[in-house]
Amino acid sequence: MIDTIEKEDNIISEEEAAQYDRQIRLWGLDAQKRLRGSRVLLVGLRGLGAEVAKNLILAGVKGLTLLDHEQVTEESRRAQFLIPVDADGQNQAQASLERAQLLNPMVEVKVDTDAVESKPDDFFFQFDAVCLTRCSKDLMVRVDQLCASRNIKVFCGDVYGYHGYMFSDLGQEHHYVEEKPKVVKGSNEANDGPEAKKGKVDPNETTMVKKTISFCSLKEALEVDWTNEKAKSSLKRTPADYFLLQVLLKFRTDKGRDPQPDSFAEDSQLFLQIRDDVLETMGLSSELLPNTFVRYLQMQKLMGGLDAPHRNFFFFDGLKGSGVVDYFGSK
Amino acid sequence: MALADSLFSCRVLVVGAGGIGCELLKNLVLTGFKNIEVIDLDTIDVSNLNRQFLFQKKHVGKSKAQVAKESVLRFCPSANITAYHDSIMNPDYNMEFFRNFQLVMNALDNRAARNHVNRMCLAADIPLIESGTAGYLGQVTVIKKGQTECYECQPKPTQKTFPGCTIRNTPSEPIHCIVWAKYLFNQLFGEEDADREVSPDTADPEAAWNPADAAARATASDQDGDIKRVSTKEWARSTGYDPVKLFNKLFKDDIMYLLTMDKLWKKRKAPLPLDWTEIQQIESSQEESCGMGLKDQQVLGVQGYTQLFRRSVETLRSQLIEKGEGAELVWDKDDPSAMDFVSAAANLRMNVFSMNMKSRFDVKSMAGNIIPAIATTNAVIAGLIVLEALKILNSDFDQCRTIFLNKQPNPRKKLLVPCALDRPNSNCYVCASKPEVTVKLNVHKTIVQALQDKILKEKFGMVAPDVQIEDGKGTILISSEEGETEANNNKFLSGFGIRNGSRLQADDFLQDYTLLVNVIHSEELEKDVEFEVVGDAPDKAPAPSAPEEGKNIANGNKDSAQPSTSSKAAAEDDDVLIIDSDEEPSSSTMEASPESSNRKRKHHDADDAASKRKRLDQQPSDDDEDIIALD
Numbered sequence: 004m005i006d007t008i009e010k011e012d013n014i015i016s017e018e019e020a021a022q023y024d025r026q027i028r029l030w031g032l033d034a035q036k037r038l039r040g041s042r043v044l045l046v047g048l049r050g051l052g053a054e055v056a057k058n059l060i061l062a063g064v065k066g067l068t069l070l071d072h073e074q075v076t077e078e079s080r081r082a083q084f085l086i087p088v089d090a091d092g093q094n095q096a097q098a099s100l101e102r103a104q105l106l107n108p109m110v111e112v113k114v115d116t117d118a119v120e121s122k123p124d125d126f127f128f129q130f131d132a133v134c135l136t137r138c139s140k141d142l143m144v145r146v147d148q149l150c151a152s153r154n155i156k157v158f159c160g161d162v163y164g165y166h167g168y169m170f171s172d173l174g175q176e177h178h179y180v181e182e183k184p185k186v187v188k189g190s191n192e193a194n195d196g197p198e199a200k201k202g203k204v205d206p207n208e209t210t211m212v213k214k215t216i217s218f219c220s221l222k223e224a225l226e227v228d229w230t231n232e233k234a235k236s237s238l239k240r241t242p243a244d245y246f247l248l249q250v251l252l253k254f255r256t257d258k259g260r261d262p263q264p265d266s267f268a269e270d271s272q273l274f275l276q277i278r279d280d281v282l283e284t285m286g287l288s289s290e291l292l293p294n295t296f297v298r299y300l301q302m303q304k305l306m307g308g309l310d311a312p313h314r315n316f317f318f319f320d321g322l323k324g325s326g327v328v329d330y331f332g333s334k
Numbered sequence: 335m336a337l338a339d340s341l342f343s344c345r346v347l348v349v350g351a352g353g354i355g356c357e358l359l360k361n362l363v364l365t366g367f368k369n370i371e372v373i374d375l376d377t378i379d380v381s382n383l384n385r386q387f388l389f390q391k392k393h394v395g396k397s398k399a400q401v402a403k404e405s406v407l408r409f410c411p412s413a414n415i416t417a418y419h420d421s422i423m424n425p426d427y428n429m430e431f432f433r434n435f436q437l438v439m440n441a442l443d444n445r446a447a448r449n450h451v452n453r454m455c456l457a458a459d460i461p462l463i464e465s466g467t468a469g470y471l472g473q474v475t476v477i478k479k480g481q482t483e484c485y486e487c488q489p490k491p492t493q494k495t496f497p498g499c500t501i502r503n504t505p506s507e508p509i510h511c512i513v514w515a516k517y518l519f520n521q522l523f524g525e526e527d528a529d530r531e532v533s534p535d536t537a538d539p540e541a542a543w544n545p546a547d548a549a550a551r552a553t554a555s556d557q558d559g560d561i562k563r564v565s566t567k568e569w570a571r572s573t574g575y576d577p578v579k580l581f582n583k584l585f586k587d588d589i590m591y592l593l594t595m596d597k598l599w600k601k602r603k604a605p606l607p608l609d610w611t612e613i614q615q616i617e618s619s620q621e622e623s624c625g626m627g628l629k630d631q632q633v634l635g636v637q638g639y640t641q642l643f644r645r646s647v648e649t650l651r652s653q654l655i656e657k658g659e660g661a662e663l664v665w666d667k668d669d670p671s672a673m674d675f676v677s678a679a680a681n682l683r684m685n686v687f688s689m690n691m692k693s694r695f696d697v698k699s700m701a702g703n704i705i706p707a708i709a710t711t712n713a714v715i716a717g718l719i720v721l722e723a724l725k726i727l728n729s730d731f732d733q734c735r736t737i738f739l740n741k742q743p744n745p746r747k748k749l750l751v752p753c754a755l756d757r758p759n760s761n762c763y764v765c766a767s768k769p770e771v772t773v774k775l776n777v778h779k780t781i782v783q784a785l786q787d788k789i790l791k792e793k794f795g796m797v798a799p800d801v802q803i804e805d806g807k808g809t810i811l812i813s814s815e816e817g818e819t820e821a822n823n824n825k826f827l828s829g830f831g832i833r834n835g836s837r838l839q840a841d842d843f844l845q846d847y848t849l850l851v852n853v854i855h856s857e858e859l860e861k862d863v864e865f866e867v868v869g870d871a872p873d874k875a876p877a878p879s880a881p882e883e884g885k886n887i888a889n890g891n892k893d894s895a896q897p898s899t900s901s902k903a904a905a906e907d908d909d910v911l912i913i914d915s916d917e918e919p920s921s922s923t924m925e926a927s928p929e930s931s932n933r934k935r936k937h938h939d940a941d942d943a944a945s946k947r948k949r950l951d952q953q954p955s956d957d958d959e960d961i962i963a964l965d
Contacts, residue, residue, distance in 0.1 A: 021381060022380055023384050024384070025385070025704070025705075026706065026707070026708045028695075028699060028706040029706030029707070029708060032627055032628060032631065058709050061383075061384055061387055062384075062709070084360050088409070088411060165721075313749065322733070324721065324752035326739075328743040328748075
């Protein structure tokens, strides 16, 4: 679907040029046009969702659909900045709409108050990209699978206290371009100065190089076989956050919610139990995810999305201040 | 819940309400900080709206600090926010002011202010969180007196400047022409500057066939001045700012003059003068707007830029007239006619010197030192700032780190790279116990004003210096009180008995900063160089065993420690970032990226005991390398 964007409206208006100036200077006019032609679905409007919404709207996508079936509570209102103070009881996405739209009137912001689980397959097909937050593992796997068939980009992410993850599936054949400096050789008419030196690299002249990489499905990424030798040897360099994610997703599936500071005692017990189960099923030791992780399941909102096609997980550890990109799944 | 309590009761200061500032304010209130003060001297511009999300179109022109406060209160009415539409360098914000806060967080975009806040926080002994972003890159660090490096412990590279003769006689790159065009703008319409001439430099040493000749030319041109030399502005005025006459002088007559300095063109391609009449006669080529791109991104032809030159001169001329007698215009990249003028003049000059011309879009980037910026980088950095803030408030100071945000993961897969903080530099000319520097200059040629403005203010970041000579008598050379030592301004230092080996004590009472300046007299400084700080080598590669280089946070487009004088925006845009990236000691390739230089030094990172670090002092094509101190 992204390929057809080129055929759409190619003129950037003066207003857009002025507003998007600083980002056009970063990623180029072409990229801005592609953004401007894309429709994105965002599921979940809590802290992380609000950040993602803000970033996408400011970037100037064509349309953003905010989907959330939950209601505003005091907790959810304090987690994000789009919901007005008097909105308790309203639908979360609906309550976020006005402020979201004000961020950039040039973007079509829509609201959908259905539960994402209830959506039929073809609902997702109207989008170029889908962002899932606070979703169950099964839902994410399902959506990822059906989007892959239509070359719709999928991003999943969640925040758990001081930890966060993001997963991206950009498809089996994701095309992108890289800007490389152009090397000017010998006598070249198109030189930037009267002295044409041989092989001079002109920092201002660059060339775009096309590249392709492939991403695996979420299912594959979460079902890595740790029993083979290769996987075992890479364990040492594997961020513990990957296993944390597995445990938290199972917690969410089993309990229907994430661990809460309010029910810390009960939740941490359950958490540790699930940890044992999950790691055992994988044929791994519980030591990979020490008990200390439990301490930090608290409230903290983290940051927004990232730009470059990081492959395929990003794990953030707010205590260490480290952010790691890692790949899980078949290569 | 001690942390929650301290969040509730502590007072924090946010310096800057722009890209990082907006995100930071949001994060602070959502985290539970209750007492926040924010200061920003700037007003909102439409180009801010792609990332400074607390502002909307209807707010353009209003105070950033004020509107930021109002927007935040909308989603957190219980927050206690004070907004100041002011410069943090205003003496009202003295040590007492800073002592009100438990924490200061910078969200700045220029070095002058960073230096100043650094000193204020050292003076008041308040922890400071520094940060910066540029494009996809960002950095956060913590500064605490006595425990970590201060912002000025490591020398920051000064911004690239070009020799006068390159600008005036022998430009070889578009940037030289752009600098020339900006100088020209000021000479014609703004504040004239004797250091920024645009006419051919007859005293160019390169032009002389023998050294005696150069000296003769130099004296000749000095003497001539009394009779023949008329300032560029006076001359322009005398012609009524006639665009055709201006055009012919700048792009024909002056070029023909340069051609007579034949030695310059022995090894260089000689410039080709333009003629107004000839250009008018060429078929106006269809610089077809392909409608696909931005209008600004088209590269026009000579005719196009000639027309643009004429139109912009006429517009600027009327602006001058409107302002009245003795009026001056101030360069502002966002002022369309000023930008048109510079774009046209620079391109015409590029054409004269056989360079490929540039679009207005590109000229604006270079002329305005624009750093590309997006919301997400600022969001990440602001998030990291708050996490560091929490550590500080929780007295977990040993957990604080410098964190770098890179565009691609390093060999250890890290995109966010935390590094241990460094101890203070015992030789730092700001935070050492008795800071001292040695400055080389010519006591017979340096005037007191230059010492004050170029050395103490610009180079050493003082805002209101007081200077005494250590001559046993404590002679006062410069007083920060207005008018007191004005009579000294134009006198040479030697006139006060200052000579080789003299010592000056410079104080900035606002910053609680005393610097001892040792003077070395020299008659052998390079052309265009007024002084040199001994031990300072910002433009040369340091020796491999050099002490740790700065992990330089985005500091500023302008190297000068002074804020720009532009009335609209003191600082132009977000900062240039220089990053150190963490690296595997053994197996990693030394070329993590082709742009990186090969300077390595030992450093500690949070995870690893000893890991080498590489300094990337050239950014990927996002950032313009040739950034110069302008204005």
